[in-house]
Amino acid sequence: MPTTIKQPKQSARFMQGNEAIAEGALAAGIGFFAAYPITPANEISEAMARELPARGAVFIQMEDEIASMAAVIGASLGGLKAATATSGPGFSLMQEQIGYAVATEIPSVVIDVQRAGPSTGQPTFGAQGDVMQARWGTHGDHPIIVLSPSSVSECFALTVRAFNLAEKYRTPVILLADEVVGHMRERVSEFPVMEVVSRARPEVHPEWYFPYDNDLGDVPPLAAFGDGYRYHVTGLFHDKSGFPTQRIDEIDPWFERLFHKIEGNTDDIVEVSEEGTREAEIVLVSYGAAARSARHAMKMAAADGKRVGLLKLKTLWPLPEDRIKELARSAKGFIVVEMNRGQVRLDIERLAAGRAAVEGVHRFDGEMISPTSVLKAIEEF
Amino acid sequence: MAEKLPYIQDYLRSKKRFPTVWCPGCGIGIVAGGIIRGIDRLKLNKDEVAIVSGIGCTGRMPVYMDFNTVHTTHGRALAFATGLKLAKPSLKVIVLMGDGDALAIGGNHFIHACRRNLDLTAIIVNNNTYGMTGGQQSPTTLLGARSTNAPYGNIDQPFDTCFLAKAAGAAFVARTTTYHAGEMERLVARAISKKGFAVLEVLSQCPVFYGKMNRMPTAVEMMQWFRDNTSTQDVVGRIRRGVLVDREVPEYGDEYRKLVGSAQEQKDIRERKKSPATVRLAGPHEAVAVEHEESEKSAEVAKAVEVHGRK
Numbered sequence: 001m002p003t004t005i006k007q008p009k010q011s012a013r014f015m016q017g018n019e020a021i022a023e024g025a026l027a028a029g030i031g032f033f034a035a036y037p038i039t040p041a042n043e044i045s046e047a048m049a050r051e052l053p054a055r056g057a058v059f060i061q062m063e064d065e066i067a068s069m070a071a072v073i074g075a076s077l078g079g080l081k082a083a084t085a086t087s088g089p090g091f092s093l094m095q096e097q098i099g100y101a102v103a104t105e106i107p108s109v110v111i112d113v114q115r116a117g118p119s120t121g122q123p124t125f126g127a128q129g130d131v132m133q134a135r136w137g138t139h140g141d142h143p144i145i146v147l148s149p150s151s152v153s154e155c156f157a158l159t160v161r162a163f164n165l166a167e168k169y170r171t172p173v174i175l176l177a178d179e180v181v182g183h184m185r186e187r188v189s190e191f192p193v194m195e196v197v198s199r200a201r202p203e204v205h206p207e208w209y210f211p212y213d214n215d216l217g218d219v220p221p222l223a224a225f226g227d228g229y230r231y232h233v234t235g236l237f238h239d240k241s242g243f244p245t246q247r248i249d250e251i252d253p254w255f256e257r258l259f260h261k262i263e264g265n266t267d268d269i270v271e272v273s274e275e276g277t278r279e280a281e282i283v284l285v286s287y288g289a290a291a292r293s294a295r296h297a298m299k300m301a302a303a304d305g306k307r308v309g310l311l312k313l314k315t316l317w318p319l320p321e322d323r324i325k326e327l328a329r330s331a332k333g334f335i336v337v338e339m340n341r342g343q344v345r346l347d348i349e350r351l352a353a354g355r356a357a358v359e360g361v362h363r364f365d366g367e368m369i370s371p372t373s374v375l376k377a378i379e380e381f
Numbered sequence: 382m383a384e385k386l387p388y389i390q391d392y393l394r395s396k397k398r399f400p401t402v403w404c405p406g407c408g409i410g411i412v413a414g415g416i417i418r419g420i421d422r423l424k425l426n427k428d429e430v431a432i433v434s435g436i437g438c439t440g441r442m443p444v445y446m447d448f449n450t451v452h453t454t455h456g457r458a459l460a461f462a463t464g465l466k467l468a469k470p471s472l473k474v475i476v477l478m479g480d481g482d483a484l485a486i487g488g489n490h491f492i493h494a495c496r497r498n499l500d501l502t503a504i505i506v507n508n509n510t511y512g513m514t515g516g517q518q519s520p521t522t523l524l525g526a527r528s529t530n531a532p533y534g535n536i537d538q539p540f541d542t543c544f545l546a547k548a549a550g551a552a553f554v555a556r557t558t559t560y561h562a563g564e565m566e567r568l569v570a571r572a573i574s575k576k577g578f579a580v581l582e583v584l585s586q587c588p589v590f591y592g593k594m595n596r597m598p599t600a601v602e603m604m605q606w607f608r609d610n611t612s613t614q615d616v617v618g619r620i621r622r623g624v625l626v627d628r629e630v631p632e633y634g635d636e637y638r639k640l641v642g643s644a645q646e647q648k649d650i651r652e653r654k655k656s657p658a659t660v661r662l663a664g665p666h667e668a669v670a671v672e673h674e675e676s677e678k679s680a681e682v683a684k685a686v687e688v689h690g691r692k
Contacts, residue, residue: 053640060467066457077451078472226449
């Protein structure tokens with residue numbers, strides 16, 4: 001049920017993205033945080049270790065990232081808002097449990113502060129190589145919500161949003177930050193007062209409670225263990241009671257609802273910010289740290305009299321498909337700016353479907369994309 | 382058998398979930414019975430019991446039991462249970478795992494759960510094999526035993542579950558077998574009652590895979606083997622049953638709640654330090670709490686309490 005909480009008044013501060021993520025989690029009402037040390041996400045868990053005990057909430061350092069994600073799901077089943085934070089290697093380890101949270105529809109927030117990879121890569125360098133892993137990292141067909149902040153204040157706001165979406169849609173939400181945004185310090189004025197959403201709890205008699213009832217709309221209420229609703233949770237295909245089933249007539253409607261709750265609510269879930277896209281001949285598509293370079297390049301190009309706009313993806317998955325299709329009709333083309341080999345670009349090409357040209361500025365060696373390299377791509381377009 | 386019915390009616394999801402997935406002669410049903418009778422001895426409220434399991438034949442146990450039940454991923458049951466117990470300390474959390482689930486894929490979580498000593502009860506059904514996948518060798522398969530993945534005999538040294546739990550720091554460690562059903566029931570009740578991380582290993586039979594491949598093709602032969610090769614005394618050549626470890630170790634949940642208390646206290650003191658005008662006098666418990674602290678930061682805090690206390 002949505003409630004607005006009052007955040008303490010504060011003057012402008014100079015703070016880091018990771019710190020803002022921690023503040024966002026606190027503002028969203030986090031009750032449980034589990035993690036394993038990893039660069040460049042440590043500042044988040046350190047802030048949690050400092051802040052949560054004093055609030056009577058739980059912080060625990062687990063034995064690895066698999067255990068961290070499992071503990072988060074367990075705590076969420078106990079009724080708390082729960083999250084973990086990690087980076088590439090740890091994110092890889094979490095994938096099986098993320099799929100479990102998708103299938104069992106247990107709200108959870110996974111913060112991945114991306115670093116350069118694959119493998120150990122470069123822990124202190126930024127990159128955006130986990131975009132497709134965030135989408136498809138766990139096995140099997142599944143929907144997912146992924147958000148991507150590009151500034152310190154967005155780190156705060158999108159973390160609150162990640163919790164809200166997780167609770168509202170009973171799903172894991174991935175906050176896909178990156179080392180640049182996570183470690184960058186910026187001056188931030190007062191954080192916005194945001195609506196805070198908590199999961200719907202059942203009000204029916206336990207006899208009539210079905211945690212996966214497809215007839216209750218997209219998102220059936222979720223009871224916490226110990227609240228008097230004794231039910232079963234399993235990663236196997238399950239019926240509306242949560243018991244394993246092999247009946248196609250029970251599996252299919254569940255699958256349909258699982259996808260529909262995300263794909264049918266993109267108006268609510270998908271968030272973009274646009275600058276100058278209406279008049280633009282060239283639309284830059286970017287997100288996270290790379291969007292900062294794209295925006296800078298857009299301004300430089302505008303000074304040269306070029307009609308360039310920016311479509312910044314705050315929600316990475318699902319993509320704003322309809323909007324991209326519209327822009328493919330109004331603009332001449334897209335330049336996708338991202339710190340990987342073109343993980344979002346492939347989807348932009350699919351959505352442009354030949355109606356608009358798609359180019360990319362890509363860099364994945366741990367260095368930032370410079371505004372001048374984006375400007376060069378604009379000039380050569 | 383009429384006196385057994387109340388167990389079925391009270392604790393099993395008898396209308397919905399039967400027959401079970403287990404093979405004829407499987408020992409897991411006997412263990413499920415032992416667990417339910419153990420819980421019944423303690424007269425626990427069903428709403429306050431959570432059963433967490435992993436993957437495998439044993440992992441299927443909770444679906445038949447009328448508690449808060451969660452069938453998690455392979456090897457991770459203890460990690461899920463850790464989160465659940467910390468989120469809802471009022472729950473009695475019982476974790477059911479097989480030998481492969483607890484000691485191979487979940488081995489890391491197992492030793493760390495022992496070390497952490499959170500108030501969980503881990504019941505490990507050890508049938509020396511991966512039954513669900515057709516009878517491969519597990520970390521407790523004996524040397525020389527055959528499995529579908531060790532057709533020439535197993536050369537991997539097995540784990541002793543109880544020694545491992547003891548060495549890793551569990552507060553309570555016990556062992557029983559499916560032959561000793563009465564003992565099992567008593568040990569289940571004791572393990573659940575123990576405050577701290579309790580491990581109960583139950584030696585169980587898998588006649589269909591492990592037994593057939595190792596010249597004990599029936600449940601009766603395997604259970605007779607448990608009878609003849611185990612003892613509650615230390616006897617050479619016999620596996621020790623009964624309580625092996627029962628010790629007092631600080632329980633993680635209690636320790637965490639103490640930490641919460643001192644964190645809140647320190648936060649209060651920090652805030653009071655910031656605005657001395659609103660200082661309230663430190664209560665005696667605060668002064669006592671900081672006396673035990675040794676770090677430099679705490680010394681500073683103690684000084685602050687002292688100063689404010691004098692006011």
